[in-house]
Amino acid sequence: MGWRERLPEIRNVAEALGLKPPETNFWEVSADRLYAIAAAGLPGHYAHWTIGRNYEQQRTSHQRGRGTIYEMVCNLDPCQAYLLDENSDEIQEFVVSHVMGHTDLFRRNIYCQRMRVDMDQVLHAASLRFRAYEAEYGIDAVESLLDIAHPLKFHARFEELAEPTRATGVADDNYKGLFPAEQIDPSDIERAFRERKRGVELGIGETDILRFLIRRAPLEEWQRDVLSVVRETGLYFQQIARTKILHEGFASWTHKRILSEISSSAVQDAWLNAGVAGNPGTNTPNPYWLGLTLLEYLEQSGVDILELARWESDASLLGRIDEAFIHDNQILREALRESKLNWRQLRDHMQRFAAQLPAVEVRIKSVSSDVLRLQADVDVDANYAQPILNGIARLWHGRTELVQPSNTLLNQGVHAS
C-alpha cells in the first residue's frame, strides 16, 4: 500500500496520541527542488547569494554522507510538506509521521503561532517587486541593501517601545507622608515624563534596528519596502530558530510513537530511528538527538510533553537539563569530562549555542543631527560588526557609532567622520 493511502491512518494515530495536525499538503519533489526550498527556508523566496551558499553547503554535506534531507515542512496555511521523491514507501510513512509532529507544533507552540502563515505569498509578491527594483536600480544595489538588512533581521521584534505613562502616583500615594525626604518636585516628574516621551518618539531604546531605520532613516520608497520584507522574514524565521531543538525533538518523539502503532517491523523502525536521531559525530548539536533524548527524559519524570510543547522554546527547554540528565547520557558525560566544566556551565553552553537569535542585542542610544549612536551591553566582535555599522551609516546618511563597554566602534567608508 502506498504511503498516501496510509495518510488517514497515520493521522488517526496522531490524533489518538492527542495531536491535532492541521491541514497539510504533501508533495513529492526531486532532491534539487527539496534542497532549493530548504536552502531558502520557504518556497518562492526572493533571490540572494546566501541561498546559493546554503544550497551548495547542504549539497556538499549530502555528497559527503553527512546527512540527507528527507523532508521540509513549511508553516503556512495550509502547511506544506515536501518529501524527497526518492524515498521508499516505508520511509515516506516514517517521514509523514515525523511531519505530523512538526505541523502540530506549528499550531500548538506559542512562538510558532506568531509566524505569518501567508509568508509564502508575502515573499512571492516581494520577489516580483525586487525584480522590478533590480531592473531599475541594478542587481548590485538591491543585493547590497539586502546585505545590510539581513544581519539585522533577527533583531526584529513584535513589541513596540512602551509608551511612558504620566506618573500620577505621587498625589495618590498613601505612604508619601512616611518619607518626607523623598518628596519629589512635580516639575521634575513632568520633565522626566516629557523626556521619556520624546525618547520614545525618536526611537531611543529601540532594539528592532530595521524598524527604526524603516521609520526614521531617509530612505527611498523601494529601500523601505526591501527592509520591511526582510524584517517580516526575520520575524518569521526567528520563531523557527527559537524552537529548532524543540521542533526536531517533538517531531521525532511523535514519529516514534506513531510508528510503534502502525508498523509491525520493529527492526525497520530501529533503523529509521538510528538514522534520524543518532548523533553523526559532528561537534555541532544535533537537534534531533538532543531534542528527542531530552523530551523522553522529561516524559519519564512525569512532564506532559504536549503541554510542554505549547509553551516552551529551545532556551527554556534546555534550561530544564539537570545533573541526572547529563550523567545518564554518555555523549554529554564525555563532553563534561573533556571540557572540565561543571554541569551547569555545560547546560548554559548548550543553551547559548542553541539560540541563533542575535547573540548580542543592540539598541538605539541616541539620535542627533550629526551622529547615530547604538549601544551594546557586551563587547562585540569588531570584524563581524564593522560591516553592519558601515551599512547602517549608509542608510542613515550619517555617522554611526556603536558604544560598547570597552570602547566605541565607528563606521568606516561612506559618512565616516
Next chain:
Amino acid sequence: MPTDRMQRNVERHHDRLRGAIKEQLPQIIGGEDIITAPDGKRIRIPVRYLDEPRFIPAAPTQSRPTVQGIGKGSPGIGHKDPEIEVELTIEELSELLFDDLKLPRLKPKAHEDELVDTQIEGITTRGPRGRLHLKRSVIEHLKHGGSWREEDLRYKDVRTNLREVTKAVVVFVRDASASMDELKRYRVRAAAFWALRWLKKQYQNCQPVFILHDTKAEEVDEKTFLKATVMGGTMLSSGVLLASQVLSERFPSGQYNRYVLHFSDGDNWASDDAVFVKAVKDLHDAVEMYAFCQVSPIHFGREAAAGSLIAKLGDEFPRVTAGHIWRNEEVSKWLQQTFGGEA
C-alpha cells in the same frame, strides 16, 4: 542540476568567492578530472564558508581557555565552519583562468574572409510562420481594413553580412619518444587543453593541428596525440619541419595567425641538436609564436637539453619562447608566461 532560480543564487555566491577560487586555480586546472571531463561537466572546488556579519560577542580572552579544550563529538559546544564545495562548469573555470591571463601580445590579424554572419534584420513578405512579425502584419491589415489576406503578412528577414573574422591555426607538436611517459603526457595534455581553449577564445575560427614525432613526424588526430606513445628515439627537428610544411601548404600566413606549440621532455639525439635549432630559426619568421615547452623534472636540466638550446636563441628571435612544466600547478604558470605577454 540546480533549478534555474537557484542557479542565479549559486552564481551570485560564486561571484563572492571569485578571489578564493582563483587562488586555487593552479591546483585545479592541472587536474585530470577536468581535462577528461565531457563538456558541461561540473568541477567541485572546496571553498571557505562565507559567513554573514552579525552582532556576536567578542572572542573570549585568554582567561577562559577551558572552552577551547572541548573535543570533537560533544554536542552543543564548539564551532566549526561547515564544509562547502562549489561546482563550476569548465566554461566558468576557463573564464576565471583567462581573466587572470591578462590579454596577450597576440594581436588578431583581421582578414576579409568568406565567413559570414547571419542575423535577423529587416522585413520581408515571405517567410516561415515562425518569423511572422505580428505588429507589422497587423499594420498592413489595418491599411485596407478588410478581411485578412495572405499578402498582409510580414516576416522578419534574415540577412547575411560578410564580416571580418580572424583565423588562427595552432600546431601542437609532441615528442612521442619512449621517454615521454604517462606523467609527462599527462602534463602535455593539460597544457594543450588550456592553450587550445585560450586560443579558441581569442579567435572565432581556430583550427588545431596535431603532430606526433619520434625520429619521424606524422600528423594525427587529437585523441591519438594525447594518448599514443610512438616508441623510438628523438629528433625534435622532425616535428618542427613537419609543422613548417603543414603551415606552408595549408595555412598561408596571409590568412592565418599561426602558432606552434612544441612539447618535449628536452631529450634529443645530439646529432639532431643543430638541425633542430636551425629548423626553429627558419620557422621563426613564418609564425606568430613558436613555444617550446619542456616537460621534465628539472628546469631545462642538462646544458644540452632542448629547452636551454631554445632559451639561448635570445632576443633575436622574439617569437620563440621556451617554457617548462613539471608540477601540476606549473601548467597555469606556463600559460601565463606563454600567453600573458611580456608584462
